Amino acid sequence: xxxxxxxxxxxxxxxxxxxxxxxxxxxxxxxxxxxxxxxxxxxxxxxxxxxxxxxxxxxxxxxxxxxxxxxxxxxxxxxxxxxxxxxxxxxxxxxxxxxxxxxxxxxxxxxxxxxxxxxxxxxxxxxxxxxxxxxxxxxxxxxxxxxxxxxxxxxxxxxxxxxxxxxxxxx
Numbered sequence: 001x002x003x004x005x006x007x008x009x010x011x012x013x014x015x016x017x018x019x020x021x022x023x024x025x026x027x028x029x030x031x032x033x034x035x036x037x038x039x040x041x042x043x044x045x046x047x048x049x050x051x052x053x054x055x056x057x058x059x060x061x062x063x064x065x066x067x068x069x070x071x072x073x074x075x076x077x078x079x080x081x082x083x084x085x086x087x088x089x090x091x092x093x094x095x096x097x098x099x100x101x102x103x104x105x106x107x108x109x110x111x112x113x114x115x116x117x118x119x120x121x122x123x124x125x126x127x128x129x130x131x132x133x134x135x136x137x138x139x140x141x142x143x144x145x146x147x148x149x150x151x152x153x154x155x156x157x158x159x160x161x162x163x164x165x166x167x168x169x170x171x
Contacts (some may be wrong), residue, residue, distance in 0.1 A: 001062065001127040002086075004031075004076040005120060012036040015071065015109040016116055018126030038121060039072055049083045052076070066090045070106055074084045089132065093123055096137045118144060 004023075007016040014032055030091055038050055044067070052061030062084040065074040072091045097104040101112070109116055122137045124130065125127065131137055 001076055001078050001080060002129070003078065003107050003127065004074075005124065006035060006072075006074040006076070008032075008033065008036050008040075008072040010040070010070050010072075011108055012040065015106060015108065016113070016120070018117070018120060018124075020124070028068060035063055035074055035076070035124050036072070038063065039067070039074060064090070066094070067150055068094060071109070087121070089129060092134060092137075093120065094130050096123070099134060099138050115141065 001020070003019065003021045004115040005016065005018045005020075006014060008014055012033070012128060017028070017032065019028065021137050042050075047066050050063040050065075051059060052063065060079045062079065062081070062083060063074060064077060064083055065072055066087065067073075075086050075090060077086055094104070097116070100115065100119060119137060119141060122131050122140050160169070
């Protein structure tokens with residue numbers, strides 16, 4: 001099971017925190033600091049898997065992460081999850097973000113947090129992986145944007161033309 005999904009910038013500022021298991025706020029803060037310290041000081045020549053600590057949940061918990069440009073994508077999982085499978089899932093999540101935001105950057109995460117959570121909820125629900133097909137994920141975001149526009153609300157994001165498949169504006 002996936003216990004948490006975290007995204008940090010290079011300075012340790014959380015840009016997304018989603019916990020799938022109950023953790024009180026003070027423990028969350030300590031956990032965020034501990035995980036950022038662990039992954040940010042780790043040399044890039046080492047693997048992207050860490051055993052859990054007492055805060056994370058003990059030896060049966062793993063921290064799996066990828067560092068892209070200025071962002072760390074961190075998944076905290078139990079021993080039932082495959083480390084390589086989670087690395088692939090991180091790649092799917094990042095590529096889905098990249099397709100939706102056209103070269104996703106930290107500011108996209110800050111100013112479009114609703115869309116980020118929507119995309120994440122398409123990939124993971126209740127700590128379980130529900131979708132790994134990027135086309136299906138992007139289509140879901142398109143559909144949500146269509147519905148929001150139909151209701152007169154501002155859409156999550158303006159998707160690039162090549163994602164939309166036509167020359168018109170965003171849905």
